[in-house]
Amino acid sequence: MSNIAAPNVPPAVPQGPRPRYKRRLSNYLLDKKLQLRYVLVVTILSGIIAGSLGYLIYQQRHTGSESIEKDLVELAAKFHDRQTDDLRENIPAQMAAEDRNDVFTMIGVGCGLVVILTGYLLIMTHKVAGPLFKISMYFDRMADGRVGVVTALRKGDMLQEFYQSFRDMHEAVRARFVDDNAAIEKALAALRESRNQGDYRGEAHGKLDEELDVLEKHVAQRSKQLA
Amino acid sequence: MADQAPKPSAAPDRSYKRSWKNLLINKRYQLRFTLFMVGIAMLLMTGLGYRVMTKAIEATTVSKTHVLGEVCPTISLLTEDVPPPVVPMKLDEPAPDPAAPAKAADAPKPDAKPDAKADAKPDDKPDDKDPPRHVKVQLDESSLTLTPTVPVWTPPLATTFVDEIAAHWKCQISQEHQLYMLDLGRLRILLVLIGSGLLLVFGLAIYGIKMTHKVAGPLFKVGLYFTKMQHGKLDKVYNLRKGDQLVDFYEHFKTAHAGVVQLEKDDIVRLKAVIAAAEAAGQGEHAAVSELRDMLARKEKALE
Numbered sequence: 464m465s466n467i468a469a470p471n472v473p474p475a476v477p478q479g480p481r482p483r484y485k486r487r488l489s490n491y492l493l494d495k496k497l498q499l500r501y502v503l504v505v506t507i508l509s510g511i512i513a514g515s516l517g518y519l520i521y522q523q524r525h526t527g528s529e530s531i532e533k534d535l536v537e538l539a540a541k542f543h544d545r546q547t548d549d550l551r552e553n554i555p556a557q558m559a560a561e562d563r564n565d566v567f568t569m570i571g572v573g574c575g576l577v578v579i580l581t582g583y584l585l586i587m588t589h590k591v592a593g594p595l596f597k598i599s600m601y602f603d604r605m606a607d608g609r610v611g612v613v614t615a616l617r618k619g620d621m622l623q624e625f626y627q628s629f630r631d632m633h634e635a636v637r638a639r640f641v642d643d644n645a646a647i648e649k650a651l652a653a654l655r656e657s658r659n660q661g662d663y664r665g666e667a668h669g670k671l672d673e674e675l676d677v678l679e680k681h682v683a684q685r686s687k688q689l690a
Numbered sequence: 691m692a693d694q695a696p697k698p699s700a701a702p703d704r705s706y707k708r709s710w711k712n713l714l715i716n717k718r719y720q721l722r723f724t725l726f727m728v729g730i731a732m733l734l735m736t737g738l739g740y741r742v743m744t745k746a747i748e749a750t751t752v753s754k755t756h757v758l759g760e761v762c763p764t765i766s767l768l769t770e771d772v773p774p775p776v777v778p779m780k781l782d783e784p785a786p787d788p789a790a791p792a793k794a795a796d797a798p799k800p801d802a803k804p805d806a807k808a809d810a811k812p813d814d815k816p817d818d819k820d821p822p823r824h825v826k827v828q829l830d831e832s833s834l835t836l837t838p839t840v841p842v843w844t845p846p847l848a849t850t851f852v853d854e855i856a857a858h859w860k861c862q863i864s865q866e867h868q869l870y871m872l873d874l875g876r877l878r879i880l881l882v883l884i885g886s887g888l889l890l891v892f893g894l895a896i897y898g899i900k901m902t903h904k905v906a907g908p909l910f911k912v913g914l915y916f917t918k919m920q921h922g923k924l925d926k927v928y929n930l931r932k933g934d935q936l937v938d939f940y941e942h943f944k945t946a947h948a949g950v951v952q953l954e955k956d957d958i959v960r961l962k963a964v965i966a967a968a969e970a971a972g973q974g975e976h977a978a979v980s981e982l983r984d985m986l987a988r989k990e991k992a993l994e
Contacts, residue, residue: 512731649981
């Protein structure tokens with residue numbers, strides 16, 4: 464009779480509902496190097512395009528204003544009446560104010576664009592960094608010899624295929640260890656059963672018992688790691 | 691046969707280099723990020739480029755108006771009135787003594803009311819700017835023929851005429867040139883915008899794919915190791931290529947792989963010890979020990 468309780472092999476299905484982690488603003492920047500690189504490239508590029516084209520717009524507008532101003536000065540030199548003088552004084556000021564407004568509008572739109580782009584890109588890259596972060600956590604557990612159950616990704620995450628391949632690998636490794644553990648347990652039980660059937664030599668028998676005990680502890684510990 | 695014999699194998703070269711052929715490893719991830727980048731650039735270039743062109747057309751129109759507003763010097767010979775041909779006029783009736791009516795006209799009538807003309811002072815001279823009030827004529831007394839007095843027209847000096855023509859056409863050509871240059875400037879802006887836009891799109895597409903490849907590459911490599919691990923193969927994990935991203939992630943993977951390898955090694959140690967003890971105890975031929983031996987062999991092979 465075997466007096467050793469069979470170690471519990473954990474099932475491959477999680478025991479209870481796991482807490483659902485939601486995205487939070489504080490942890491959007493998971494992989495700074497990966498995320499900031501892409502965010503900076505796109506934002507700086509957009510800034511350069513918007514800046515240079517914005518300058519071109521301002522330049523063209525200013526050229527038109529200058530030309531009109533020059534015409535007004537010439538007109539005022541020819542006709543010395545009050546109406547022309549008023550035009551010469553008011554129109555350039557009005558055009559300069561419009562030019563300034565245009566510049567401020569463009570700066571405002573550019574800043575808005577940068578802010579919106581940065582936010583959107585952070586979210587977009589987070590959908591890549593998130594799964595990688597999660598897999599890294601499982602990697603750390605595997606490094607400690609813990610091969611537990613892997614949960615699914617959140618909805619909207621990218622790299623679903625990659626994560627699925629990780630999950631398949633993890634399940635396969637886990638299943639193999641579970642099977643091995645079960646086989647070792649079975650072998651342990653069989654060897655303990657057959658202890659009276661062999662050619663007994665006291666020292667060797669004691670050594671086998673000792674090794675079987677160690678193996679039993681090893682199997683129990685492995686079962687914990689697979690939980 | 692000897693020729694086909696394999697050459698002595700050198701150490702396997704694990705330093706894979708990037709190749710254009712396999713830049714798109716993870717199409718969904720790479721194209722999504724690259725197309726987003728290209729899309730943003732295109733959107734900005736199109737929107738702002740359209741605005742630039744609108745302003746450029748406005749500026750060109752204003753500048754053209756300014757250029758056309760400058761009047762070129764005229765050629766006096768072509769623009770002044772040509773003197774009419776001299777047509778002598780013969781009077782039908784003999785005129786009275788020219789001195790008498792002149793005197794009568796000069797002498798004011800006693801009962802005549804003062805009018806506007808009479809108010810005019812005798813020294814009033816017509817303004818230079820006003821057209822002449824009377825036609826001046828010459829009277830040939832011998833034949834009683836009136837001939838309109840024609841201002842003596844002297845042809846312009848040749849040099850002045852040439853200078854005027856030169857100045858006029860120089861101005862005209864200069865204006866045409868300025869208008870052409872303004873159109874050319876606008877066209878140049880358009881071409882620069884289109885060129886830089888296309889360059890940006892193609893450049894960004896290539897850069898985006900290369901940049902994302904540095905992420906997709908390590909993921910692809912890790913994916914290959916996943917497949918191996920799934921099939922129970924736990925061979926050596928090699929380093930990433932130079933310039934690859936996800937270095938930290940890959941380090942995590944290496945420790946995980948090492949962890950699994952360690953689990954297998956622990957099993958191997960335990961199994962070896964039990965098998966040896968069982969053999970020493972005379973249980974070497976037991977079915978359970980044979981199973982353990984098979985398991986041991988499989989685990990050892992996995993680590994090769």
